[in-house]
Amino acid sequence: MPARLTAALCALTAAVALAIAAAPASADTDGGDFVIEYGHFNKANRKAASILRRSGAMEAVAAEINARWALPADVPIYISDEIPVGPAFIPDLTLDDGTVVPDFIAVPGKFLTLELKEMRRQLKGVRGITPAEAMIAANEFVVAHEMGHALVHSLTLPVTGKEEDAVDGFAAYLLADNPKFGPFTAFSAAMFFDAIARLRGRLTAADFADEHSILEQRVYQFLCWIYGSDQRRFKSLVTTKLLPRARAVRCGDEWKQVTTSWGTLLAPHALAPAPPAAPPAPAPAPAPTR
Numbered sequence: 339m340p341a342r343l344t345a346a347l348c349a350l351t352a353a354v355a356l357a358i359a360a361a362p363a364s365a366d367t368d369g370g371d372f373v374i375e376y377g378h379f380n381k382a383n384r385k386a387a388s389i390l391r392r393s394g395a396m397e398a399v400a401a402e403i404n405a406r407w408a409l410p411a412d413v414p415i416y417i418s419d420e421i422p423v424g425p426a427f428i429p430d431l432t433l434d435d436g437t438v439v440p441d442f443i444a445v446p447g448k449f450l451t452l453e454l455k456e457m458r459r460q461l462k463g464v465r466g467i468t469p470a471e472a473m474i475a476a477n478e479f480v481v482a483h484e485m486g487h488a489l490v491h492s493l494t495l496p497v498t499g500k501e502e503d504a505v506d507g508f509a510a511y512l513l514a515d516n517p518k519f520g521p522f523t524a525f526s527a528a529m530f531f532d533a534i535a536r537l538r539g540r541l542t543a544a545d546f547a548d549e550h551s552i553l554e555q556r557v558y559q560f561l562c563w564i565y566g567s568d569q570r571r572f573k574s575l576v577t578t579k580l581l582p583r584a585r586a587v588r589c590g591d592e593w594k595q596v597t598t599s600w601g602t603l604l605a606p607h608a609l610a611p612a613p614p615a616a617p618p619a620p621a622p623a624p625a626p627t628r
């Protein structure tokens with residue numbers, strides 16, 4: 339967790355405790371699940387929060403992970419203005435009174451509003467995709483990234499290199515080549531980070547020192563994974579020079595590496611696939627007649 343979030347959280351312990359008390363428990367039988375919990379939103383963030391909530395997208399991402407891998411305990415995902423930090427995975431938070439709050443993920447309403455606003459700007463004059471659709475897809479990627487942190491922490495997965503890059507890879511692995519979600523998730527995240535990079539302006543020491551890769555690098559990484567996942571389908575990323583050819587030649591191998599690495603790391607935690615439905619019982623043999 340970034341240090342600035344740790345500082346912000348110290349002032350929020352009461353809100354955290356309240357939100358945790360309201361969290362629903364998981365329904366199935368393995369050790370735990372990601373559990374989505376929407377809270378209250380300030381007036382300014384209600385529209386974006388309502389778009390996301392009505393889409394059911396967060397529940398779909400959680401259900402995808404819950405159905406595939408076993409977690410040792412529930413990890414609530416609080417989407418609300420009551421914990422106005424993040425998006426962030428918060429491991430084992432110690433409150434002022436010494437109570438340890440188990441792992442959770444926080445997504446504040448102001449982040450959803452920012453996503454919607456920047457998607458409106460990015461998609462001005464673009465037909466066929468609405469800012470709301472792009473906001474939902476980008477948020478699927480962002481929340482899958484936070485779930486990746488939670489998996490690394492709760493399953494003690496090895497990580498070499500920067501964890502932030504690794505869990506970007508998890509979000510791409512989970513969503514981009516998955517027919518239930520698709521590459522639009524990673525592309526929307528790239529659009530959003532591109533917008534945020536423009537807002538940021540000149541890079542400073544803080545950007546270089548940050549635990550995340552520079553926003554522009556993340557944008558190109560996401561485009562590289564998308565292209566690498568299906569080079570024929572996404573060749574326009576290269577022909578339009580959105581993705582430089584010098585990087586594009588590596589992207590097929592990079593995609594294979596990220597997907598086989600996450601597949602290998604998570605294989606020991608995979609839930610057994612549901613058994614196929616039993617075939618219908620054969621009709622009883624007719625009673626012999628004499």
Ligand SMILES: [Zn+2]
Binds near residue numbers: 483484487502505
């Ligand atoms: Zn992160």
